[in-house]
Amino acid sequence: MRAVRLHAPGEAMRLDEIPTPEPSGTEVRISVAGCGVCRTDLHIVDGTQTRVSLPVTLGHEVAGYVDAVGADADGAPPIGQAVLVYGGWGCGRCRECLAGAEQRCDRSMAPGFQADGGYAEAMLVPHPRHLVPLQQLDPVRAAPLADAGVTPYRAVRRAERWLVPGARVVVIGAGALGQFALQYLRLVPEHESDLTVAVQELSASRLERATELGADLALLDPAPEVLRTALGGAADVVLDFVGTDATLTQAAAVVAPDGLVVLVGEAGGTLSFGFERPPVEAWLTTVAWGSLDDLRAVVRLAEDGLLRWEVEPVPLADASAAHARLRADDVRGRLVLVP
Ligand SMILES: [Zn+2]
Ligand SMILES: [Zn+2]
Secondary structure (H helix, E strand, C coil), rough: CCCEECCCCCCCEEEEEEECCCCCCCCEEEEEEEEEECCCHHHHHHHCCCCCCEEECCCEEEEEEEECCCCCCCCCCCCEEEEECCCCCCCCHHHHHCCCHHHHHHCCCCCCCCCCCCCCEEECCHHHHHECCCCCCCCHHHHHHHHHHHHHHHHHHHHHCCCCCCCCEEEEEHHHHHHHHHHHHHHHHHHCCCEEEEEEECCCCHHHHHHCCCCCCEEECCCCHHEEEEHHEEEEEECCCCCCCHHHHHHHEEEEEEEEEECCCCCCCCCCCCCCHHHHHHHHEEEECHHHHHHHHHHHHHCCCHHHHHHHHEHHHHHHHHHHHHHCCCCEEEEEEEC
16 A cells, blocks of 8 residues: 655655455444544654654544454454544553543554554554544544644633633634634634634634634734734633744733633743743643544534634645645645545
């Protein structure tokens, strides 16, 4: 089968011909329908992403069809069932896994990082529990939900305690994840009309999209004072979907005392932390994907037609060109590689 693989950091990806993997034990083989291209894939190619085992087939936003099952894959969906692949493959036995947070497991593996992912015609999933069945959703369209959809869901969920009526929220970055976040903020039912949501971006077209998706304020790279004035005060929640030194500095400058900064974007930025900055008693947290329950909730929202997102299918063989377009910011929806 064909697979787009990275052999060494900094090298170009290669379209390789490799044997189709056979599932054994609890494994399930998925015939890939589509795999989203995520900015983290660029970090992996560049060698700046930690915890990657090379060579590897990239791709962690995978949807497809159950194709073959191992002898012990009890409870696997039937052959031919459309599924979305949950990417946080934990050990299944530790405290995190048993609490339903497999993505936080010490020994967790993820497709496209330490295990072969979805830039291929097929891939193996270690256990049927990592599959979320799709009903009406087309798998090519559903693929980005596995990361771009679920990660901001978890970010908003982690911010729930701060999302009280009247809360001021800043979303930094309105790419694929930020666009989902805006929708989740509007879906917190009791606060629908009570939040003030400001989006900051470097791209005017993404700001326009953010406004369509319900942002109250759309600001092009604002200075901290400008943002605070526009919001009517300091932010109760800052969701940073970029994660550079600059955006984290901005987050620390606009968050309120006792406010929350959620770092989601993996651009590798850091923030110094002390009594001077961020403001006193502010909270900092990160988000690592979502749990299996988070992904199921996102799929339910999508199946119910409550989420809007765009995908652009691209042939698998054009993976390198897709990466170049993402680097050049030449994408509107999520690029999805189709084998
Ligand atoms: Zn990703
Ligand atoms: Zn575990």
